[in-house]
Amino acid sequence: MSRAVAVGIAGAVLLVGGLVHAAIASPSGTSVVISMQGTAGLHIEGTTHELSLSEHDGELSFQVPLSGVDTGIGLRNRHMRNYLDVAHFPRAELRVPRWSLTFPASGKASESDTPGILTIHGINRPCSVHYRAERTPSGELRVRATTKIDMRDFGVEVPSYLGVHVDPEVAIQVDFSLHDL
């Protein structure tokens, strides 16, 4: 009897938890590209293919582990992690209200802007994200989202190295595909 009660309680907890924090199928074909410009035409891109997506209280939460962002040079990666203080703030997160998104029908595409809350370096800032979503006839949803931020808004020191400076404005582009959304 007590076992049945325990199972029932556990089931209820899982059910309720599932309603408020639904795990969504992992995105595939993920690419997160962070673009910066600097002195004398310098262009730096940091890329990671790690992106997780979950839903919580009507918000979609996109999380990117920052330790995996690769700029192509080991020392530059280390400098970047130091600037972002990845040891204390290992992830960047974007929260977007689900109601603000338009999901296209099969074979259709939608393109719009949505407000969101971006968290980097432990600091939350509102942002606007431009996205384009396309639903394939097989049901796959292909998404490209872009935004621009000023790293100073997030308390991140503007990098400078051996006379080369990086502009504080950073462009972020995220591509992914989903099968269940």
Place this chain on the structure above:
Amino acid sequence: MLLLLGLSVSGAAHAYPFMIRHGYTQCSSCHTDPSGGTFLNEYGRAQSQLLLSSIPGGGDESSDDAQGEPTVGRLLGFIPLPSWFRPGGWVREGYIWNAVDGKIVDRRALQMRADLGADVKIGAFRAAAELGYGSPQGTPRLAQITHSTTGPNLVGREFWAGVEIFGGEGLLRAGRINVPFGLRNLEHTSFVRTATQTDFNADQTYGVAFAMSRPTWRAEVMALLGNLSVHPDAYRERGVSGYFELSASPTTAIGISALAARADASLTTRVPTLRQAYGGFARVSPWRPLVVQLEADLVTESRLGSGVHDFGHAEWLQADLEPVRGLHLFGALEGMKTGSTPELQRGVWGGLWWFVIPHLDIRADVVERWGQGPATTTFLVQLNGYL
């Protein structure tokens, strides 16, 4: 000597267009010359240590978290230097064998370069200069300062002063400057460089140049005012040259070039001549170990007043494969036809290039050429060291 070079500060390298494999489409990120060249800025010295050499380092640099800070800013590795003053020195020695129809007809040591130089950056002011020794047999005549025909000479390939504008993205300068045209490849005897007379071994000329480097494009245009190493004045070409290159992605760049220059007595025709060159070039790294470079140029020489126009062309297709850091396998195909070489010439290059330690690289080339007279084969080994 090897140890000394290994401990020394990286002061300069050469133009390495293959750095596009690391996302560097812009030369000015690392080079004092915004179109690439000898002098490196501090950032470029750091990249030279981090990206070019097999030792120290090796393996996948992107995962090398233990990668140490480069020792830039210290001459010979331990003498602190102010950030505004960057001295450098270069020694390139080689040995060459030339064969005709498979038979060695010439072999000798080559003194290719022995220069000292420095560049200065104080606020927006910039200047760079180098002075070198040219052996009696190895003097690049178009860059000589003294004019001994039997003894050694002083050589000055590059010296200029200028000012940065547009927040450092622009540079206006005057002096003896590399002619902006096409790929700035190290192979200065390649057909595209000889046909357009735009190598950076000796084809620099005096003039005023303006360069811009933006994240997605770069360009330079230069008023050519004549090479003062050439005498008399009638042989000096005056005109304009420039290029524009667009970065389609961090590892893809495509550009166009143009040059028009007139001399009262061309070095090739000996009569008043207008020389023109127009072309395109591209660099792409579809896979980090591989870089492909391409250049194709049309060239014309018009003998003024005679109605004679010589048309020609030159092409260069090069692949550079870096299977492990610092070790490059390369090959190239080339072709050329000009008024002075009316037959179509073709060439194949192959070789090995090893950046052993910071500031030291060794290279071996085999070049087979044919199409004008008997086939020739050149074997060249060279050792390059720089401070």
